[in-house]
Amino acid sequence: MKHYILLLCAALGILPLKAQQRAVLTGTITADTAWDYISLRVWDETLTPRTIADLPTRNFNADIHNGQFRFEVPDIKKPVYITLGKFNKVSREFLYMMEQTLLEPGDSLNLQLTGVTGRYRKIPEIAEPWLAGYGVAAIKITGRGAARMELTRALQAEENRFQDSMSKLGRRVELPQTVAYMDSSMPIFDYKLRTQLQILALFRSRLSKAMYQLQYADITAANYVSRYEHLHLSVLQVRRGLPEQYPAALAAAKRLYKPANLRDLPAVTLANSTHYIDLLAMEGRFLSLLNGDNIAPYKYIQQHNKGILRDKAITAYFLESGRNISDLKAQLDDALSFTKDPFCVNLLKETARISTAGMPAFNFSLPDTAGKIVTLADLKGKTVFVDFWYTGCGACSGFYKSSLSKVEAALLNNPDVVFVTISVDKNRNTWINSVRKDEYTSAGKANVINLYTAGQGPDHDLVKWYKVKGYPHQLLIGKDGRIIRASKLQLPEQQLLAVIKEALTTQR
Structure with missing residues (x-):
């Protein structure tokens, strides 16, 4: 039986x-x-x-x-x-x-x-x-599955040729010719899309129906993302460098804008296409620019999409652009009021927790080089610049030597700011030796406190809380123990100094 x-x-x-x-x-x-x-x-x-x-x-x-x-x-x-x-x-x-x-x-x-x-x-x-x-x-x-990887490599080869064509075209363009450049570049995008879809057609018999549809969505959406980014950047460049031509550039972008026609594909295919979700998020930013920035990009995404597509595009928008939004908390609260997908809701909440100015910072409790435990609460009343690093990290050493060490020196006599470096080295001796070498951090400056994650390395709750994925990683925390800024702090000396001085001024 x-x-x-x-x-x-x-x-x-x-x-x-x-x-x-x-x-x-x-x-x-x-x-x-x-x-x-x-x-x-x-x-x-x-x-x-x-x-x-x-x-x-x-x-x-x-x-x-x-x-x-x-x-x-x-x-x-x-x-x-x-x-x-x-x-x-x-x-x-x-x-x-x-x-x-x-x-x-x-x-x-x-x-x-x-x-x-x-x-x-x-x-x-x-x-x-x-x-x-x-x-x-x-x-x-x-x-089994080799055809799909062969397709990916063939598409990438065509993408490389496209990038070379755009690079050669762009090198000949001066700012006054930007509008003409916008027009002349569109046929190159059209050619790339036709060519990549022809390549896809050659592989159709070797792909499952679901995979063919997914690749079709990815190829088409990626092309339109590139178009919108290209037009978006061109308009912004004119607005900054040649404002008298801005109306003409904006009009050209509106004329050249056209939506990608992919709605006939199954919703599950579109939801699984990373490039299609990217397209929805990019389209929201682009339409916001075309309409005078009067409506927040995420509102365009909300109004023109529904279900999982809306939720994913909204989440992608905030993950990519949220840290540049001045009223991030208000927009995130609004987005969370209608987002339903659990995966997206969790990501939005994490974005709010680790990125939003005004959110309470993690109250760490870590040992310094003498073994004394230092907490964030101990530093209340001071503006705290935090830098995560580890021994052997070239980018960490480069940032310290070219920028951070000089900013520390410039603010050495300012009692309202302190620099806290946190190493994720697991071996205490490795960390101590690196501190002494002044290669990743300063050993002798009065305004620098060197801490490490007590042998837990990147598994420490503090590192997990801020979802540190790359090093060095910086935070700027206010005198009240709340986040001022949690991204884009790996700056040249003068820019970083200006950011910290502004934070000191606004907290008086």
Whole structure:
């Protein structure tokens, strides 16, 4: 009897569906240095390409034996985004080997990664370059799902040619010719879209219907995002540099604006398309500009969308642009009043908690170099500049040497400001030795307090509270213990000094 039930289930498609709730990823790797493990990140829920790095992931590690690795990813109910690389052992920052790519339920992929080598970012202030990720000289992909990855690479090649064309066109344009440039650039966008859709058509028979629709949405939406960004930036440049031509530039942008026609695709496809969600968020910003900035961009998104599309686009807008909004708290409160999707609601609440000026700062309690516990409450009455760092972080050293150390010196005799550096080094001796070297922080300045996360590294509640994903990371906290600013503080010396002085003035 059981045998007949299984046959019936197979005939009805039940068993294949269940079997496809997982995917397998195997591969080989040849690198310039020995790799003992490799990491895989899986995004079950996404928003836009610009926000994906800040979203929750499932993380898997696989040991490498004789250059070979294997991942088995369970519980995949729809196409998900993945990427390969390594986690920094100290800071837990993820060092990418490849861009985010799609994985479908039932995939069984084999990747041959050849010529893996470190990609380094040069920082003038330090002698050693900073490891920023990994590059791959060649990738060979086989197995179920390989066609989709081949498509991604073909589309990227066309994107690279497009960027080269736009770069050459842009180099010849002076500000007075911006309006003509806006007109002349549109055919290039049209050509790229036609070409990429032709490439997609060549792969249609090798893709599932759902994946074909998703790729169609991604390709089209990404093209329109680029169009809107291009027109948006052009208008802003004219407004700043040649205000007398602003009306003409604005009129040209209105004339060249046209919506992407994707509403006929299934709603679930559009909701899973990171580029389509990006398009809705970008369109809100662009329409706000075209209509004189009289309506907040998120209001356009709210009024022209519904359900999960509205919720995702609203959330993406605040994650990408929220920290530049002067009345962020009021807008977030309004958005939370109508957002329904639990994933989006949680992200909006987190954005409010860690980014909104006026929100209470986390009352940390951490040891200094003498072992004394220092809390944020101890510093009440002072403006507090916080800098997160770790030993070996080239960007941390570069920011300290080129900017932070000079700002500390400029405000050395101001009793109303204190600089707190917080290291996520797990080893206390490593941290102490780095402090003494004056490479990441100042050891002898009276207005500097050096703390570390007491051996917990990036797993400390303070680091988790602020969702620190990259280093260095800064906060500016007011005399009342509330956040003044939680982003865009990694500034050159004079700009950072001006921000802190303004905060001191407004708090008197």
